[in-house]
């Protein structure tokens with residue numbers, strides 16, 4: 219079997235290290251994600267879900283423990299290598315879409331490729347157009363993103379997260395800011411991508427309805443995993 | 458998206474276009490700053506060049522004079538800037554002046570050499586009389602140094618034995634014109650009546666009033682210096698090196714050497730002060746432009762911190778983010794300098810067109826060095842980039858986690 223997409227090994231994270239207000243938020247987490255898994259990360263507010271996502275997304279470093287991405291130990295990489303690995307292996311979707319307002323939908327989707335290659339080229343726009351087509355956004359591709367609806371913007375953001383064909387997509391409450399219908403559309407798209415390309419997803423959500431539609435549910439409470447179970451309902455539905 | 462532009466340039470330009478108002482205002486600020494600098498520099502340059510032209514129009518670069526005399530060429534006083542000392546009444550010839558001339562002619566830094574004889578005489582016509590400075594010259598040699606033929610207002614620059622060429626202002630004072638005769642009396646009592654063949658205008662009233670040109674032999678006879686020369690006029694290839702050359706000449710020939718730089722020390726003092734104050738103003742304007750650009754970019758970094766964070770999350774390196782903001786600074790400086798140079802040049806043209814002498818002639822000839830706008834653009838661009846360093850570093854150092862959550 220191929221390397222797991224992600225392995226966490228006794229990962230701890232403290233904030234304000236070395237100050238009187240030092241606080242440990244994650245208390246030694248172990249987790250393995252295999253390719254193609256669609257995992258929900260649930261837990262109460264303040265339990266450390268975003269903190270964990272930032273570590274996995276290589277935006278921040280664990281205080282101790284190991285974090286292995288695709289067989290590569292990320293804890294030993296320097297900042298420049300982390301940035302490169304992040305750009306190529308990880309896609310982010312945030313609660314608030316965080317598109318770059320100065321660019322069109324198409325350019326936003328092409329942005330990770332532009333950042334990676336330095337110069338724009340035909341291939342990246344072809345790829346962006348294909349994603350926008352798949353996300354039923356072709357009509358809006360040349361619009362500045364500010365003119366799109368919230369749901370459309372979040373779909374652009376998901377398309378952008380997929381631009382580099384990342385092994386792992388991290389979504390922090392991706393539908394938290396959307397109405398039910400838009401949330402369903404966005405969620406369906408992620409599942410569609412997951413099923414088509416076997417892209418691994420780790421999705422933070424407060425919405426039990428959506429969590430129930432994931433393959434596996436991991437629960438984090440006060441910086442510790444309290445549950446990690448396959449979601450049988452989904453498996454049964456799928457069969 | 459332009460295919461040949463890298464990410465940094467694309468993002469920098471988009472960000473500037475998106476923050477339209479901020480960009481517009483700061484470009485206006487840079488425009489005004491660069492405009493002021495270009496206007497001032499062009500003005501100073503024109504004035505300086507004009508003054509120099511007027512000085513060198515009627516003055517050799519170096520005058521070789523008898524040694525140990527209170528060193529003064531007797532007939533140079535191009536500008537009444539207070540340096541013009543009293544003429545000495547005593548006229549002496551340079552010893553062995555032919556040998557000195559031969560030496561000078563061999564010097565590679567010297568382009569032209571012309572011996573002259575000068576002395577004070579009284580010019581009179583009827584009851585009108587004026588004390589003037591008679592200069593005996595060899596026309597072919599002398600005209601290579603002072604372009605009298607090119608500054609003739611009436612008649613011709615012809616100097617046979619009985620001829621004299623005088624200035625337009627002297628002609629007015631004496632009430633004479635070309636073809637009239639004027640009587641010249643030396644201190645020794647020698648008297649000559651010469652015919653005016655031409656009137657010159659060397660662009661300087663003092664010179665036009667004081668200098669009268671005669672043939673060398675005529676001058677020698679009038680001043681009682683047969684076969685003598687009171688000064689040897691010299692031009693050099695580099696006018697600004699004149700003083701250095703003069704020092705060397707003085708040491709090697711044993712004859713006094715006065716450069717135009719020394720005799721116009723006051724002019725250079727004034728120019729120096731002008732140039733120091735000009736530089737100071739340039740520096741201060743440059744600083745305020747830099748602070749303006751920096752503050753706009755700092756605000757922009759704060760406003761965009763979320764976008765910067767997301768770009769970092771998508772794989773943008775610190776270097777890429779840094780360059781996006783450095784480029785913005787440079788572009789603001791460059792665009793402002795293009796408008797500013799245009800503004801400055803239009804202003805100086807306008808000023809030149811409006812500022813006229815009472816008689817309608819131009820106040821100063823406009824001399825625009827085309828390097829000036831190019832230099833201004835380079836300086837403004839560099840200033841913009843330097844000003845952008847602090848904001849750009851701030852942007853590059855943003856912690857994406859904090860920025861995105863922010």
Ligand SMILES: Nc1ncnc2c1ncn2[C@@H]1O[C@H](COP(=O)(O)OP(=O)(O)OP(=O)(O)O)[C@@H](O)[C@H]1O
Nearest residue numbers: 233234241243261262263264265266267268269270
């Ligand atoms: N930069 C920081 N400095 C200090 N403490 C922090 C920092 N970021 C987060 N925390 C703390 O870490 C804990 C976990 O925060 P985190 O944002 O990961 O929770 P979360 O599970 O994502 O919550 P929510 O569901 O509300 O988004 C919280 O107690 C928070 O106050």
Ligand SMILES: [Mg+2]
Nearest residue numbers: 267268269390
């Ligand atoms: Mg959170």
